[in-house]
Amino acid sequence: MAPQEITRDVVIIGAGPAGLTAAYRLQQAGHSVAVLEARHRVGGRTWNGDIDGAFIEIGGQWISPDQTELAALVKELGLTTFDRYREGDSIYKNLAGDVIQYNGDTFPVDEATTAEMQRLIGLMDKLTAEVDPAAPWEHPRAKEYDAISFREWLKTQTDNDEARNNISLFIAGAMLTKPEHAFSLLQALLMSSSAGSFSHLVDEDFILDKRVLGGMQKVSLGLAEKIGDDNIVLGHPVRVLRWQEEGDYPVLAEAEDFGEDGVANPEGGVKVRAQYAIMAVPPNLYSRVSFVPSLDRRQHQMHQHQSLGLVIKVHAVYDRPFWRDRGLSGTCFACENLVQEIYDNTNYDPATGEEETRGTLVGFISDEKADLMFTLSEEERKTAILDAMAELIGEEAKNPVTFYLSDWGAEEWTRGAYAASYDLGGLSRWGQYQHDPVGPIHWACSDIAGEGYQHVDGAVRMGQQVAKQLSEKL
Numbered sequence: 001m002a003p004q005e006i007t008r009d010v011v012i013i014g015a016g017p018a019g020l021t022a023a024y025r026l027q028q029a030g031h032s033v034a035v036l037e038a039r040h041r042v043g044g045r046t047w048n049g050d051i052d053g054a055f056i057e058i059g060g061q062w063i064s065p066d067q068t069e070l071a072a073l074v075k076e077l078g079l080t081t082f083d084r085y086r087e088g089d090s091i092y093k094n095l096a097g098d099v100i101q102y103n104g105d106t107f108p109v110d111e112a113t114t115a116e117m118q119r120l121i122g123l124m125d126k127l128t129a130e131v132d133p134a135a136p137w138e139h140p141r142a143k144e145y146d147a148i149s150f151r152e153w154l155k156t157q158t159d160n161d162e163a164r165n166n167i168s169l170f171i172a173g174a175m176l177t178k179p180e181h182a183f184s185l186l187q188a189l190l191m192s193s194s195a196g197s198f199s200h201l202v203d204e205d206f207i208l209d210k211r212v213l214g215g216m217q218k219v220s221l222g223l224a225e226k227i228g229d230d231n232i233v234l235g236h237p238v239r240v241l242r243w244q245e246e247g248d249y250p251v252l253a254e255a256e257d258f259g260e261d262g263v264a265n266p267e268g269g270v271k272v273r274a275q276y277a278i279m280a281v282p283p284n285l286y287s288r289v290s291f292v293p294s295l296d297r298r299q300h301q302m303h304q305h306q307s308l309g310l311v312i313k314v315h316a317v318y319d320r321p322f323w324r325d326r327g328l329s330g331t332c333f334a335c336e337n338l339v340q341e342i343y344d345n346t347n348y349d350p351a352t353g354e355e356e357t358r359g360t361l362v363g364f365i366s367d368e369k370a371d372l373m374f375t376l377s378e379e380e381r382k383t384a385i386l387d388a389m390a391e392l393i394g395e396e397a398k399n400p401v402t403f404y405l406s407d408w409g410a411e412e413w414t415r416g417a418y419a420a421s422y423d424l425g426g427l428s429r430w431g432q433y434q435h436d437p438v439g440p441i442h443w444a445c446s447d448i449a450g451e452g453y454q455h456v457d458g459a460v461r462m463g464q465q466v467a468k469q470l471s472e473k474l
């Protein structure tokens with residue numbers, strides 16, 4: 001059987017939020033689309049899981065108030081949101097190892113550290129306000145800010161270790177998910193400007209505000225339903241993208257039929273002829289596709305300097321949210337702890353809209369600590385993680401009814417979490433070219449967004465932007 005061949009105005013590679021938003025907006029504008037997706041599901045880095053009967057958001061889940069394009073899409077799709085639980089005290093573990101219960105917006109550190117943290121937050125806010133998230137490379141000192149690691153820069157600003165570690169946590173462990181020596185000050189400022197301010201990143205009640213009832217993947221599932229099964233091909237990674245074919249349809253995307261068992265079916269496959277292509281996959285995966293003819297040297301260089309960070313998202317489900325009995329919100333911060341952040345992630349039942357009786361905690365283990373975890377056996381890993389959580393939130397944390405680790409680093413079609421950032425010097429050197437179309441090929445994903453960078457909102461914005469550009473051309 002020869003590969004099936006279809007013709008559309010636009011072929012979209014990747015059925016994550018960016019690709020599906022682009023496809024839906026193009027369709028609404030009267031254009032025909034085909035979405036080719038490697039996985040056997042839509043949603044990309046958003047994924048609703050059912051682990052032993054417990055609902056788990058394996059990937060992206062939170063929406064903050066500045067993420068207005070995503071919020072509007074959620075509403076348009078008829079979905080609803082609910083607030084993260086945040087009543088009660090939080091937990092902070094200081095550098096000396098003391099675990100302290102506190103209330104309010106500032107960590108319970110000594111007066112000098114509080115003042116230093118406030119000063120650094122103010123400084124980061126000031127610098128952030130000077131940076132346009134859509135064009136950080138245009139800042140007059142972009143090259144200079146891109147040549148120094150965030151860690152080295154922070155060291156020039158303060159000698160207070162605890163203040164420095166805490167400021168780092170908000171950008172490194174909690175956002176870019178790389179060690180703070182691995183990205184530049186400019187990259188850090190893109191992260192904070194994309195969220196409106198550095199103060200927003202520090203404020204967990206802002207940045208981790210709402211969740212979609214039924215899970216964030218519902219956004220992609222809702223879009224896919226509108227786009228229609230006939231226009232989405234799952235389990236078909238695009239292997240070859242020809243973009244200088246003769247005639248009115250210069251694009252030919254060749255996708256392999258890839259079974260759920262990981263075995264390719266040489267008899268199957270799909271070829272899509274199109275006027276335009278949208279690569280809606282993270283930049284670290286561009287080179288998984290053979291471009292014919294090849295991309296130019298700038299593209300080749302640029303793509304090699306964008307890489308995903310790494311974080312393990314820990315899910316621990318308990319028969320009840322035991323921490324609330326002690327007046328705790330579930331929120332914990334501990335830079336030096338294996339699990340650096342914990343939040344109450346208790347679910348709401350989509351059928352009733354009521355909060356479930358079971359309690360869920362979600363925790364995060366970032367970059368080098370995540371590497372370390374994968375050197376352990378499964379049992380050792382679980383024990384280390386639950387011990388670290390118990391140290392912060394209580395002994396009962398050691399006995400979840402369900403325990404699951406989101407391991408995106410092992411996912412063939414993602415290879416890290418949450419998203420991509422440039423290595424030192426890359427953002428100022430190549431950033432201005434990252435959206436440039438190559439002939440009929442356009443690029444859309446959260447990793448190259450300005451506002452909403454690294455987030456689902458950024459993916460939606462990129463999808464909409466590229467759809468608008470192509471609608472004008474078609």
Ligand code: FDA
Nearest residue numbers: 014016017018038044045060061062238413445446455456
């Ligand atoms: P995405 O990666 O989602 O989609 C790309 C698609 O392309 C995938 O489906 C992939 O399979 C497919 N693909 C790749 N190569 C292909 C090929 N050759 N052929 C065909 N298909 C191909 N965001 C947020 O807003 N709030 C949050 O709380 C979080 N938290 C979070 C936690 C974790 C653990 C992760 C991993 C991520 C988040 N995020 C997040 C980030 C958010 O999930 C992410 O920014 C968006 O899903 C990105 O959407 P895109 O469509 O750009 O890429």
